[in-house]
Structures are given as C-alpha cells and as structure tokens.
Amino acid sequence: DAGVTQSPTHLIKTRGQHVTLRCSPISGHKSVSWYQQVLGQGPQFIFQYYEKEERGRGNFPDRFSARQFPNYSSELNVNALLLGDSALYLCASSLYWVGEQFFGPGTRLTVL
Amino acid sequence: ELKVEQNPLFLSMQEGKNYTIYCNYSTTSDRLYWYRQDPGKSLESLFVLLSNGAVKQEGRLMASLDTKARLSTLHITAAVHDLSATYFCAVDKETSGSRLTFGEGTQLTVNP
16 A cells, blocks of 8 residues: 655755745545655644644744645645755645554655 | 653664663643654654553564653564664644644664
8 A cells, every 4th residue: 555655755945935835645534734844853743634634733933834735635835935945845644633643655845 | 731751862772672762751641652854755653652651563563651750662672673763753733723743852772
C-alpha cells in the first residue's frame, strides 16, 4: 500500500514568490497535518485538516494557508516567501482527527 | 503551552557503549512518540508509548514512559554506527487532535 506522498520533492523560489505544496494521505485516512522543519530544529505544527475542515492551526502568519479536497488530499500555500521559510515541509496523515500520524517524505523548499 | 525538552542535544559515543536520551514534557499528554531522522530525510516512527510504565524494545533501542514524572527515555544498548541519526520525541493530546509537539532532537553520532 502506498504511504503518504508529497510533491514536489525539492523546490527553489525567490523572495516574494508564492508556493504550493501537495500531499496525498494514506488511502482511507481522513486527516492531514502539515509541519515545518527548519534545519537543526524539530518539526513545528502548521495546520491540521479533518474531513475538509481546518481543525488546528499553529503559530504561523496568515501567509500560510491550506485546504483539503474531497479526496482528502491537501495543499499548503505560502505567499510572499521569506528567506526564513526555507525548510523541509512534512505532511502527515491519520485515520481520524486523533491518532497516530504517518509522515510523508517531505518537500525541501529553498527561498533565495 | 505544551513544551518538550530533550537532552542531550548532541551525543557522540563509541560503538559498543550504552547511553540514554531523555525527553521531558510539560503537561499531561496522551501519547509519546520516538522518531528517527536521517540527514535530509523524513521521520521514521520508532515507538508509540500510550500508558504509564510502557516499555517497548526494537533491536538495540528501548523506550520507556513515566507519565507521573512526564519523562520518557530512549536507551541505546551496544551502539553501532548504523544508529547514527537524529532522534526526536513528540507528544500529543487528544483535545488538540493529532497535533504533535516535538522536542529539539538529539543528534547521535556513533564512532567506530
């Protein structure tokens, strides 16, 4: 069975640009969460979506937004990119709103 | 605010030696997780600990949980070079969904 998939694997953008990251959960999982991991730190929670509704938001500015589609896949959007947005973005899925999460391979975003 | 602290943050050890990584968390949590991360890679789940006194072992790694002390330990027995990686602990609370709060990570280097 396929695990969590993310695309693209790597991305290079310049300051001020916009980026969209994509995530497909494990089949049957209804919840998707997004995390940002800056080099040398632990992952930080950005959003959780369950049944297409936002159910949790971390301490990130409004430049960060996300949505979940009817097939439970998800997009993370970041506007007006800053150098500090350079990070590994991890997507995780779980069956329900609570429960163990399973992580995808991540998208490495570099902002120049 | 839930906080998770790990120590040590950096650990250099010789092959064949034993050592313990500690993970403290600030408020009552429902589950505690240990993950391994290789450079540039995503998170690999090692253990999920659910209840006080829980102990799990896989190969040279053993994790335990003391919910009263809000402490988990990851014990490494007879370390080998392949265990070199960064290890994270993380906790969640069902009132916050699947949202994980991570520690800073322990960068383990096992020297021959």
